[in-house]
Amino acid sequence: xxxxxxxxxxxxIFGKDTETKVxxxxxxxxxxxxxxxxxxxxKKYGLYDxxxxxxxxxGLEVIELGGVQPNPRxxxxxxGIDLCRKEKADIIIAVGGGSxxxxxxxxxxxxxYEGDVWDFFTGKAELKKKVPVGVVLTIPAAGxxxxxxxxxxxxxxxxxKGFDSELSRPEFAILNxxxxxxxxxxxxxxxxxxMMAHIMERYFTMVKDVELTDRMCEAVLKTIINxxxxxxxEPENYAARAEIMWAGSIAHNNLLSTGRxxxxxxxxxxxxxxxIYDIAHGAGLAIIFPAWMKYVYKKDISRFxxxxxxxxxxxxxxxxxxxxxMEGIEKLxxxxxxxxxxxxxxxxxxPYDRFExxxxxxxxxxxxxNFVRLDKVDVVKILNLAK
Amino acid sequence: xxxxxxxxxxxxIFGKDTETKVxxxxxxxxxxxxxxxxxxxxKKYGLYDxxxxxxxxxGLEVIELGGVQPNPRxxxxxxGIDLCRKEKADIIIAVGGGSxxxxxxxxxxxxxYEGDVWDFFTGKAELKKKVPVGVVLTIPAAGxxxxxxxxxxxxxxxxxKGFDSELSRPEFAILNxxxxxxxxxxxxxxxxxxMMAHIMERYFTMVKDVELTDRMCEAVLKTIINxxxxxxxEPENYAARAEIMWAGSIAHNNLLSTGRxxxxxxxxxxxxxxxIYDIAHGAGLAIIFPAWMKYVYKKDISRFxxxxxxxxxxxxxxxxxxxxxMEGIEKLxxxxxxxxxxxxxxxxxxPYDRFExxxxxxxxxxxxxNFVRLDKVDVVKILNLAK
Numbered sequence: 001x002x003x004x005x006x007x008x009x010x011x012x013i014f015g016k017d018t019e020t021k022v023x024x025x026x027x028x029x030x031x032x033x034x035x036x037x038x039x040x041x042x043k044k045y046g047l048y049d050x051x052x053x054x055x056x057x058x059g060l061e062v063i064e065l066g067g068v069q070p071n072p073r074x075x076x077x078x079x080g081i082d083l084c085r086k087e088k089a090d091i092i093i094a095v096g097g098g099s100x101x102x103x104x105x106x107x108x109x110x111x112x113y114e115g116d117v118w119d120f121f122t123g124k125a126e127l128k129k130k131v132p133v134g135v136v137l138t139i140p141a142a143g144x145x146x147x148x149x150x151x152x153x154x155x156x157x158x159x160x161k162g163f164d165s166e167l168s169r170p171e172f173a174i175l176n177x178x179x180x181x182x183x184x185x186x187x188x189x190x191x192x193x194x195m196m197a198h199i200m201e202r203y204f205t206m207v208k209d210v211e212l213t214d215r216m217c218e219a220v221l222k223t224i225i226n227x228x229x230x231x232x233x234e235p236e237n238y239a240a241r242a243e244i245m246w247a248g249s250i251a252h253n254n255l256l257s258t259g260r261x262x263x264x265x266x267x268x269x270x271x272x273x274x275x276i277y278d279i280a281h282g283a284g285l286a287i288i289f290p291a292w293m294k295y296v297y298k299k300d301i302s303r304f305x306x307x308x309x310x311x312x313x314x315x316x317x318x319x320x321x322x323x324x325x326m327e328g329i330e331k332l333x334x335x336x337x338x339x340x341x342x343x344x345x346x347x348x349x350x351p352y353d354r355f356e357x358x359x360x361x362x363x364x365x366x367x368x369x370n371f372v373r374l375d376k377v378d379v380v381k382i383l384n385l386a387k
Numbered sequence: 388x389x390x391x392x393x394x395x396x397x398x399x400i401f402g403k404d405t406e407t408k409v410x411x412x413x414x415x416x417x418x419x420x421x422x423x424x425x426x427x428x429x430k431k432y433g434l435y436d437x438x439x440x441x442x443x444x445x446g447l448e449v450i451e452l453g454g455v456q457p458n459p460r461x462x463x464x465x466x467g468i469d470l471c472r473k474e475k476a477d478i479i480i481a482v483g484g485g486s487x488x489x490x491x492x493x494x495x496x497x498x499x500y501e502g503d504v505w506d507f508f509t510g511k512a513e514l515k516k517k518v519p520v521g522v523v524l525t526i527p528a529a530g531x532x533x534x535x536x537x538x539x540x541x542x543x544x545x546x547x548k549g550f551d552s553e554l555s556r557p558e559f560a561i562l563n564x565x566x567x568x569x570x571x572x573x574x575x576x577x578x579x580x581x582m583m584a585h586i587m588e589r590y591f592t593m594v595k596d597v598e599l600t601d602r603m604c605e606a607v608l609k610t611i612i613n614x615x616x617x618x619x620x621e622p623e624n625y626a627a628r629a630e631i632m633w634a635g636s637i638a639h640n641n642l643l644s645t646g647r648x649x650x651x652x653x654x655x656x657x658x659x660x661x662x663i664y665d666i667a668h669g670a671g672l673a674i675i676f677p678a679w680m681k682y683v684y685k686k687d688i689s690r691f692x693x694x695x696x697x698x699x700x701x702x703x704x705x706x707x708x709x710x711x712x713m714e715g716i717e718k719l720x721x722x723x724x725x726x727x728x729x730x731x732x733x734x735x736x737x738p739y740d741r742f743e744x745x746x747x748x749x750x751x752x753x754x755x756x757n758f759v760r761l762d763k764v765d766v767v768k769i770l771n772l773a774k
Binding site: 001002004005008009010011012014209212215219220222227239242247250255 | 389390395398399400401402598599602603605606613614626630634
């Protein structure tokens with residue numbers, strides 16, 4: 001087990017009707033709120049009204065910034081920074097999924113920084129001070145509601161980049177599983193794929209003696225795997241939606257990283273796909289993860305065999321552990337397919353002609369991944385395995 | 388799953404040599420530290436010197452309060468409050484296990500409170516402001532290093548009582564598994580019993596649809612069960628000590644309580660035992676928990692059968708789940724015995740003549756436990772099952 005420091009500063013407020021508390025929670029930070037959301041789907045089922053009512057009842061003045069797109073854009077972040085400065089917002093309230101939250105986190109980071117906010121993403125600057133952020137989560141997926149990560153796409157070159165800072169964790173996050181009842185099933189399964197990927201990125205490590213976090217990873221994965229079929233049959237099943245929603249936060253709040261180094265190659269490769277083709281991050285991960293596994297599993301057959309047995313319930317082949325390992329990878333791919341994800345570029349209607357470009361961008365700053373270090377040639381091979 | 392709020396404010400600094408960071412961490416809170424410890428065993432292996440050096444190098448003036456006993460006493464807490472006020476300590480540094488940390492937390496709570504600090508324990512007062520607390524953990528057990536709980540024994544009547552407050556969580560906790568290499572094995576297994584009890588108190592709930600937390604409870608229990616035999620054979624096995632140490636914090640930081648109500652009857656009953664007989668809390672729990680289980684398991688045979696299968700690896704008897712449930716309870720008791728715990732009053736040399744008194748004190752404010760509500764008569768029966 002590696003040395004680590006761990007603290008999750010985000011207060012989680014979880015359960016039925018909790019979005020009505022947003023005003024009271026936000027008012028602790030001041031009286032001017034910048035409300036950020038996406039395409040307006042939050043207006044469809046009354047969530048927007050409930051949030052606005054709660055904020056206003058708590059005495060907050062609300063400035064709005066809508067229109068966040070999936071794979072959120074730097075231009076909107078910059079617009080938000082200007083707005084935040086001009087309106088002197090005391091807190092940013094993100095109502096949405098990962099894209100909205102990441103936009104809010106990026107704006108929060110940029111307000112007090114004199115340079116270009118993109119500097120945080122390129123590593124040129126380190127976050128020292130930010131505007132507080134509150135979240136009302138609508139899409140359990142990215143785990144951004146309590147994570148240190150912020151991922152933004154720079155339209156100038158279509159670079160999708162993330163930056164990590166403990167300071168980026170939102171101050172509070174409201175998670176009401178009822179809000180997800182109306183989440184389209186495709187978005188639901190994209191979210192589930194993303195959270196599973198967050199756990200698997202951590203699970204596949206070369207750090208030894210990490211039993212506690214290994215077992216917790218398996219626990220969260222199994223819970224997700226058991227509950228998503230229930231949600232697909234009964235989208236308004238509170239219990240199953242609640243398990244998925246809480247799992248999504250735990251998957252990415254770094255508890256499961258304690259004492260270990262994750263891999264993260266699949267995420268980096270996927271970012272290049274969704275930066276160009278604008279497909280859902282979860283869909284890109286469903287395509288890449290099984291291909292990555294097929295390419296790297298020989299590095300630690302025991303770990304992949306255990307993944308197959310403990311997470312997927314496969315029988316261990318004592319005379320051929322590699323067979324068990326392979327079966328686990330196949331099972332993961334078929335699970336993604338069953339819940340409605342594409343598992344090949346073909347299924348996602350993505351052509352094969354820009355693999356070199358994606359691999360080059362992805363490895364621009366050197367090899368990616370920690371479980372196995374991958375250079376450009378490796379990444380091209382993985383992309384080809386995902387045809 | 389029940390509604391919940393969750394945030395763990397304690398920063399965990401985990402790993403080798405981390406105690407040398409205590410000065411730097413403490414200095415953020417001021418320049419006068421009250422250093423609290425127990426019997427002086429921290430002086431034996433150089434920990435005291437390393438902590439003092441780190442604090443002084445960071446520019447802190449150090450005031451000392453040693454002599455904390457197991458089942459820590461209210462009188463010392465009051466002495467500490469006076470000292471803290473007189474010396475104007477900016478931070479309290481607890482170097483020790485649960486007793487030392489709880490003493491520090493109680494002192495921290497009392498300094499700004501005008502009334503009797505015992506008011507927090509009787510529910511007469513609510514904690515609003517405290518002195519910051521930093522921890523260097525020496526005994527993985529109580530989980531007090533990042534928990535909301537503080538347990539103190541009032542010598543006036545020998546009442547052992549706890550109080551819970553989110554504000555009581557220490558500001559930071561330093562966990563170096565190497566420090567536990569020299570921890571006597573009896574204290575090690577008492578600690579392990581305590582942490583297992585913390586998880587089982589949460590695991591046995593009547594709240595439905597808590598799969599994620601159920602599975603995480605099982606994950607942490609299995610990790611402890613797998614690693615303690617290694618520690619008993621090789622006390623200086625870093626990997627096993629590290630798993631146990633991190634498990635002890637997670638067991639009691641309330642992550643495993645999210646969305647559910649724990650039972651806590653066994654803890655309440657045990658507090659009456661150790662308040663009178665001054666045995667180790669872990670030893671008392673090893674006596675009470677299997678007896679409690681035998682008394683209540685019929686309330687939810689499926690849950691107890693699952694505990695037997697998932698935690699203890701028993702084979703499920705599809706035709707007689709109750710048999711599996713019972714086997715799990717027997718397995719827990721025999722495990723406690725194997726690692727060196729007493730599992731009956733007889734083995735702990737505790738006479739049977741004060742069961743009525745303990746049961747009366749324990750249920751003074753009404754029935755205890757949530758999985759099953761237990762009145763005085765029930766508690767007497769459980770105590771008799773533990774003969």
